[in-house]
Amino acid sequence: MIPNLSPDVELATRLFDELREASFDGVGITRDAYGAGERRAHEQVRAAAEGIGLECHADPVGNLLMTLPGSDRKAKRVVIGSHLDSVAEGGNFDGAAGVLVGLAAVSGMKRAGFVPGRDVTVVAVRAEEAGSWFPISYPGSRGALGLLKPEELQVKRQDTGRSLADHMREEGFDPGFVEAGGKTFSSDDTAAFLELHIEQGPVLEGQGVPVGIVTGIPGTRRLRASRVLGEYNHSGATPRRYRRDAAIALAELAHRVDDRWVELEARGHAMVVTFCVMGTTEDAGFTKIAGEARFQLDVRSVNPRSCDLLMETLYEAVPEIEARRGVRFELGAETTSRAAPMDAEIQSGLARAADALGIRHLSMASGAGHDAAAFAMAGIPSGMVFVRNQNGSHNPKEAMRMEDFADACAVVTRWASEAAQ
Numbered sequence: 001m002i003p004n005l006s007p008d009v010e011l012a013t014r015l016f017d018e019l020r021e022a023s024f025d026g027v028g029i030t031r032d033a034y035g036a037g038e039r040r041a042h043e044q045v046r047a048a049a050e051g052i053g054l055e056c057h058a059d060p061v062g063n064l065l066m067t068l069p070g071s072d073r074k075a076k077r078v079v080i081g082s083h084l085d086s087v088a089e090g091g092n093f094d095g096a097a098g099v100l101v102g103l104a105a106v107s108g109m110k111r112a113g114f115v116p117g118r119d120v121t122v123v124a125v126r127a128e129e130a131g132s133w134f135p136i137s138y139p140g141s142r143g144a145l146g147l148l149k150p151e152e153l154q155v156k157r158q159d160t161g162r163s164l165a166d167h168m169r170e171e172g173f174d175p176g177f178v179e180a181g182g183k184t185f186s187s188d189d190t191a192a193f194l195e196l197h198i199e200q201g202p203v204l205e206g207q208g209v210p211v212g213i214v215t216g217i218p219g220t221r222r223l224r225a226s227r228v229l230g231e232y233n234h235s236g237a238t239p240r241r242y243r244r245d246a247a248i249a250l251a252e253l254a255h256r257v258d259d260r261w262v263e264l265e266a267r268g269h270a271m272v273v274t275f276c277v278m279g280t281t282e283d284a285g286f287t288k289i290a291g292e293a294r295f296q297l298d299v300r301s302v303n304p305r306s307c308d309l310l311m312e313t314l315y316e317a318v319p320e321i322e323a324r325r326g327v328r329f330e331l332g333a334e335t336t337s338r339a340a341p342m343d344a345e346i347q348s349g350l351a352r353a354a355d356a357l358g359i360r361h362l363s364m365a366s367g368a369g370h371d372a373a374a375f376a377m378a379g380i381p382s383g384m385v386f387v388r389n390q391n392g393s394h395n396p397k398e399a400m401r402m403e404d405f406a407d408a409c410a411v412v413t414r415w416a417s418e419a420a421q
Contacts, residue, residue, distance in 0.1 A: 102196075230245055257273060
């Protein structure tokens with residue numbers, strides 16, 4: 001029988017306030033990865049975890065593990081967590097909610113005298129927002145899962161110019177653990193990983209539903225440094241047939257890609273397509289025809305075929321536009337990441353928990369990447385819960401209603417108590 005446990009939402013609420021006070025930068029929240037902001041957040045959370053009697057230690061790459069012991073210490077553990085770092089001038093809930101929900105759940109278990117059958121570990125993962133600090137994905141979780149490549153330790157933090165390895169050492173951690181292929185988590189010792197996160201988009205808010213159960217995390221195909229080369233010329237003296245206009249060529253490509261997105265979506269392909277950067281260069285100016293334009297493209301879907309179909313359109317369109325407009329595209333290297341389906345059994349368990357509690361929920365794909373993708377890629381059954389939020393994410397206006405967080409805490413606590421039996 002599944003016990004009816006109440007999560008310690010008061011503990012989480014206090015910690016949200018403390019984290020905000022310590023990391024407010026005058027505009028938003030900044031907790032820099034492998035830096036002072038993330039360090040302070042880990043210290044605050046560790047102090048709270050020790051205060052409720054959890055076993056706490058940091059692994060060699062800095063991930064903080066906070067464990068409620070189970071009756072069978074040799075059984076595979078259940079892990080709940082997310083990250084504590086943030087983008088610069090971001091919000092207070094992105095990442096932190098997934099750590100604090102774990103503390104709320106295990107604190108509720110301790111208050112009720114509930115001893116799980118296996119360890120329940122809350123993890124605060126390092127550097128999930130690496131894209132804002134280091135140009136790689138999930139160095140904290142991949143470093144703990146044996147998935148971080150030794151050469152990735154040499155990538156430079158974008159604001160300091162110093163390597164990831166240097167920042168790890170400065171924070172007291174050991175990049176040699178990565179070089180030796182060490183693992184903190186594996187499918188041999190971890191039964192399940194669950195991550196809670198604010199949705200970061202408008203779907204739950206728009207549908208009036210507090211909780212989402214995530215079906216998968218998207219894969220990507222990306223162009224990060226593409227450009228169109230035409231010819232600078234006089235905007236008044238050059239007739240249309242003599243122009244090699246890079247800006248118009250890029251606009252045509254964007255229009256064709258967007259039309260293809262509409263077609264694919266109508267055929268049931270759930271995806272997002274974003275020209276994150278589109279513009280002429282510093283050499284452009286009034287009375288000039290643009291001789292160069294630059295762009296970045298981000299294509300995401302849980303279904304790899306959807307990304308492929310969209311990119312096929314781009315690669316077909318480029319030579320046609322080049323021939324007609326007298327320009328040349330330099331697309332540069334394409335980067336990709338694999339989609340990560342969430343575990344079907346965990347999804348079902350979360351849905352049962354929500355139904356038993358009378359909490360409305362929606363099955364949905366994630367639009368963004370999360371540490372749960374790394375755990376899934378390492379072969380650990382993984383799941384995600386979304387909480388409805390307002391005003392998006394990665395900005396100072398990010399918001400989350402505490403009553404929605406309380407609902408999500410209740411779902412996670414019920415699921416964890418069942419999974420840990």
